[in-house]
Amino acid sequence: MARHRAIDPSGGASAAYEDQPSRSPWIAQLAPDGPPRPLEADARADVAIVGAGIAGIATAFFTLRSTPLSVIVLERDRVARGATGRNAGQLTTYFERPLHDIAREFGADLAIEGQRAFDGAHDLLDLMAAEAGATVRVERFTGHMGMFSRNHVLVHLRNNALRRDGGLPIEACVISEDAEFLAAVPAAHRDLYSVVPQAQVRELLETDDDRYRAVLSDRKGCANSGALVQQVLGHLEARYANRFRYVDCTRVDKIIVGSDDVRLEAGGHGVTASRAVLCTNGFTEHVVEDPTGRRVELHPDQRVVGTIGFMTAFFEEHRRAPAAMSYIRNTTIGGSTPYVYVTRRTYDRPGDTVTLTCMGGPEWPFEGSWNADLPFPGPLLGEMDAQVRPFAQPARLPGLPYDFQWHGLMGYMDGRVRVIGAHPRHGRLLYNLGCNGVGFLPSIHGGRQISRLLGGERLPPSIFDPREAPADAQG
Numbered sequence: 059m060a061r062h063r064a065i066d067p068s069g070g071a072s073a074a075y076e077d078q079p080s081r082s083p084w085i086a087q088l089a090p091d092g093p094p095r096p097l098e099a100d101a102r103a104d105v106a107i108v109g110a111g112i113a114g115i116a117t118a119f120f121t122l123r124s125t126p127l128s129v130i131v132l133e134r135d136r137v138a139r140g141a142t143g144r145n146a147g148q149l150t151t152y153f154e155r156p157l158h159d160i161a162r163e164f165g166a167d168l169a170i171e172g173q174r175a176f177d178g179a180h181d182l183l184d185l186m187a188a189e190a191g192a193t194v195r196v197e198r199f200t201g202h203m204g205m206f207s208r209n210h211v212l213v214h215l216r217n218n219a220l221r222r223d224g225g226l227p228i229e230a231c232v233i234s235e236d237a238e239f240l241a242a243v244p245a246a247h248r249d250l251y252s253v254v255p256q257a258q259v260r261e262l263l264e265t266d267d268d269r270y271r272a273v274l275s276d277r278k279g280c281a282n283s284g285a286l287v288q289q290v291l292g293h294l295e296a297r298y299a300n301r302f303r304y305v306d307c308t309r310v311d312k313i314i315v316g317s318d319d320v321r322l323e324a325g326g327h328g329v330t331a332s333r334a335v336l337c338t339n340g341f342t343e344h345v346v347e348d349p350t351g352r353r354v355e356l357h358p359d360q361r362v363v364g365t366i367g368f369m370t371a372f373f374e375e376h377r378r379a380p381a382a383m384s385y386i387r388n389t390t391i392g393g394s395t396p397y398v399y400v401t402r403r404t405y406d407r408p409g410d411t412v413t414l415t416c417m418g419g420p421e422w423p424f425e426g427s428w429n430a431d432l433p434f435p436g437p438l439l440g441e442m443d444a445q446v447r448p449f450a451q452p453a454r455l456p457g458l459p460y461d462f463q464w465h466g467l468m469g470y471m472d473g474r475v476r477v478i479g480a481h482p483r484h485g486r487l488l489y490n491l492g493c494n495g496v497g498f499l500p501s502i503h504g505g506r507q508i509s510r511l512l513g514g515e516r517l518p519p520s521i522f523d524p525r526e527a528p529a530d531a532q533g
């Protein structure tokens with residue numbers, strides 16, 4: 059989830075590792091897909107959704123549930139093989155940009171409403187899982203982020219002040235009594251943190267690295283979003299057989315957004331729909347245009363830039379409580395050293411249940427075509443083992459093989475704020491995309507909002523509204 063070029067893939071502490079096959083623990087838990095179901099003739103539906111990850115399936119779920127519309131979901135691969143099957147599966151709701159910075163751009167009220175919406179997606183996830191009868195394991199706990207400089211702490215205290223003023227619960231912040239910067243924290247923030255012994259910082263962060271002097275804690279959780287999506291899809295097919303259709307192994311190549319309908323060219327056939335919803339994450343190989351052949355695009359801040367995120371995981375020797383921790387490593391926010399993040403969760407295997415610890419952090423900008431089968435680079439595995447493993451499990455010996463190593467495609471946008479809603483000029487085209495590193499719960503919120511729009515509701519302005527570049531708007 060940390061958006062920075064991280065570790066030099068061409069060198070470093072790599073000798074112990076060769077390139078490894080890519081293998082995601084979440085895809086390993088999926089049920090068999092059954093035979094492929096490609097589109098074999100032209101089709102028609104009220105709503106065409108492109109992409110069968112958490113965004114597409116959540117959008118289908120809420121649309122079928124709250125409107126009478128017919129829905130077709132088109133997926134070029136199999137269900138949950140994009141980021142939804144290759145993430146860290148952490149339930150979290152922060153923006154990869156300080157909330158007070160979002161408030162500066164959009165105003166405090168809209169920023170708070172955006173945060174409130176993401177926070178509320180925990181309940182939407184529970185609703186979706188319960189109604190679908192999903193058996194996927196969802197764990198919840200308090201997660202912790204380690205900080206070591208005054209700069210980190212002030213950013214989060216400013217966010218907290220905004221949360222408090224906007225009526226949101228503040229995130230617990232503790233600062234060590236040994237923190238060198240304690241006296242420099244402005245008095246105005248005094249009610250937003252507590253001073254604790256350094257031992258408490260160590261305990262919360264499970265580290266003896268006394269560089270870390272402060273901790274921010276909030277509600278987190280873990281789940282396999284891929285298994286959830288697969289189970290919800292099964293529910294939708296059973297429950298709405300007369301107005302829901304799922305098509306896989308069918309790539310949408312072109313989307314033509316007209317004034318009366320939308321036409322999708324997919325797998326050599328055409329799909330005509332009243333509205334189309336893009337739930338395509340960082341995949342941008344398809345063309346979207348109007349009937350004159352002019353590209354339909356969004357504001358540059360809202361254009362997706364693919365980025366590959368890399369993760370590894372290992373089974374623990376003993377069962378441990380689920381946890382989510384992240385450790386800032388930059389001295390200044392926005393510096394080039396990524397934070398690292400660790401999630402520990404209960405993992406069900408055929409025949410037993412164990413603890414799986416996942417480590418992440420490094421990312422690369424995406425050039426060319428992301429390929430799920432590309433091996434995990436050995437040098438990177440070596441660097442993660444050297445740099446991230448000590449945060450995840452200091453007792454684990456260096457150089458051991460990992461049980462899983464995988465990579466996934468993230469959809470970042472320069473503005474770091476997801477896009478949810480209809481194109482301002484081409485109202486038949488809607489978006490629920492732009493994970494910006496955190497997309498599990500935000501995709502579910504997006505799905506519900508899209509269903510409300512499709513159901514005819516007018517929603518108040520939000521930070522997620524699609525926008526056009528000024529020049530586009532004039533054209």
Ligand SMILES: Cc1cc2nc3c(=O)[nH]c(=O)nc-3n(C[C@H](O)[C@H](O)[C@H](O)COP(=O)(O)OP(=O)(O)OC[C@H]3O[C@@H](n4cnc5c(N)ncnc54)[C@H](O)[C@@H]3O)c2cc1C
Nearest residue numbers: 109111112113134140141142146148310367466493497498
């Ligand atoms: C390494 C990594 C770690 C992450 N960790 C977290 C985390 O801990 N917490 C969190 O909240 N988020 C995390 N994320 C982000 C989160 O996984 C994503 O935001 C979320 O899964 C995106 O869901 P989606 O449905 O938008 O995209 P995807 O799951 O990528 O689904 C998009 C689907 O669209 C299909 N598609 C694309 N183009 C076409 C086309 N032209 N025709 C047909 N189908 C098409 C793709 O095949 C794909 O199945 C992580 C992501 C990665 C990669």
